[in-house]
Amino acid sequence: MNWNQIISTTRLGQEELASSDNKHSRTQFQRDYDRIIFSSPFRRMQNKTQVFPLPGSVFVHNRLTHSLEVASVGRSLGTMFVEKAESEKLEIENPLFQEIGSVVSAACLAHDMGNPPFGHSGEDAIAQFFKKSNEPRLRNELSDAEWKDFTQFDGNANAFRLLSHRFNGRREGGFALTYSTLASVVKYPYESMLTEKPKFGFFQSEKSIYSRIANELGLSPVSVNPAKYTRHPLVFLVEAADDICYQLMDLEDAHKLKIHNFEQTRSLLMKFFDPQTEEEQISRMNETLNLVSDQNEQIAYLRASVIGKLVRQCVDVFWEKQPEILTGSFQKPLIDQVHPTSLTAIKEIKEISVRNIYNDRSVIEIEISGYQIIGTLLEVFMEAILNPKEGISKKMLMLIPEQYRGEHSTTYEKVQAVVDFVSGMTDLYALDLYRKIKGINIPGV
DSSP: OOHHHHSOOOBTTOTTSOOOGGGOSSOHHHHHHHHHHTSHHHHHGGGSBSSSOSOSSSOOOBHHHHHHHHHHHHHHHHHHHHHHHHHTTOOOOOGGGGGHHHHHHHHHHHTTTTOOSSTHHHHHHHHHHHHTOOOHHHHHTSOHHHHHHHHTOOHHHHHHHHHHOOOTTSOTTTTOOBHHHHHHHOSSOBOGGGOSSSOOSOOGGGHHHHHHHHHHHTOOEEETTTTEEOOOTHHHHHHHHHHHHHHHHHHHHHHHTTSSOHHHHHHHHHTTSOTTTSHHHHHHHHHHHHTOOOHHHHHHHHHHHHHHHHHHHHHHHHHHTHHHHHHTOOOSOGGGGSOHHHHHHHHHHHHHIIIIITTSHHHHHHHHHHHHHHHHHHHHHHHHHHSTTSTTHHHHHTTSOGGGOSOOOSHHHHHHHHHHHHHTOOHHHHHHHHHHHHTOSOTTO
């Protein structure tokens, strides 16, 4: 891989069209960003759970606010890498190299768009539905690879499908994003047959699309069948932005919800700074903290300081590992290679988060609800699409939006249509539809 090839403005579905940057005040990658942020699937993330239940009196992060923050951090990572490359006199012929910050930011914005309602438990709920299904057609009429797409359902692969698939009534290429932005979204560039965990990058339906993008950008195939490729280098920056944000923002939310007290949260954030080697910076931080009496603002200031430090350290790792990344021999997350002081602080936050945050009663309750709701919706709509002439199937199918309909000639396509519909729901819409199907709280009844 080389920087002259992997940053490209070729658009999916518009490969024959020449780039027209000279006709726009926005670059091609800024246009990617705008297409994503103005889309309906992006807006729907405002009503999708990140970790904690959607807000009551305290506003915590949802999928949309998380994605916006990841995009902000991603832009910083990309821009700082370009600045470092310039200061180190790295010779790059491709003028698009300057746009790395925009590519990373757009990819960050889209990275969670394939996640179903009810947080990560939503992914597991979809996978478990298929693993436990007693419908013989679901297994007998799908290939092994197609079956694993569903029993190992992954939001990452679903995001790539959402961005690249031509849904009914839509244009060729889905969002028609640039190849570089699309490749930067795919964290796990291989198909489901290569893993026993719900972590893969594309379904069988989009396998040929990803292959086309990989070949154009020079992403080397590790294996052909099953398909696996080396990561696009900018995936490492997208992953780092996500890692930085979710660890720190979950901690800040836990403080706002009083799962963690102020002193505990402040102590965890201050551990990113070494008292011996960073005494001057700690002193400046304490001066700023003394000017602010609001505890939430103090935590926000410390969180911002930690993000700034981790961004710089991740850029340094990316620069140092750049030769290995370009050959595909480096596979570790950047955040796992940062300074030992930061690593120790991250490890402690992870341990406390698992114990106190991800096992908090409110989080567990919404995960359980998500299982019940998603399982029920998949069951009724799967029955309808596989047996469209029986019972109330015709009525049920009328509830599926036009974009997910069309001529589905195979069982795989029919199943995908239902999964597309359910995974695209917001938490509240899924709950409302579940209640109506179950006859709960029906107006006038």
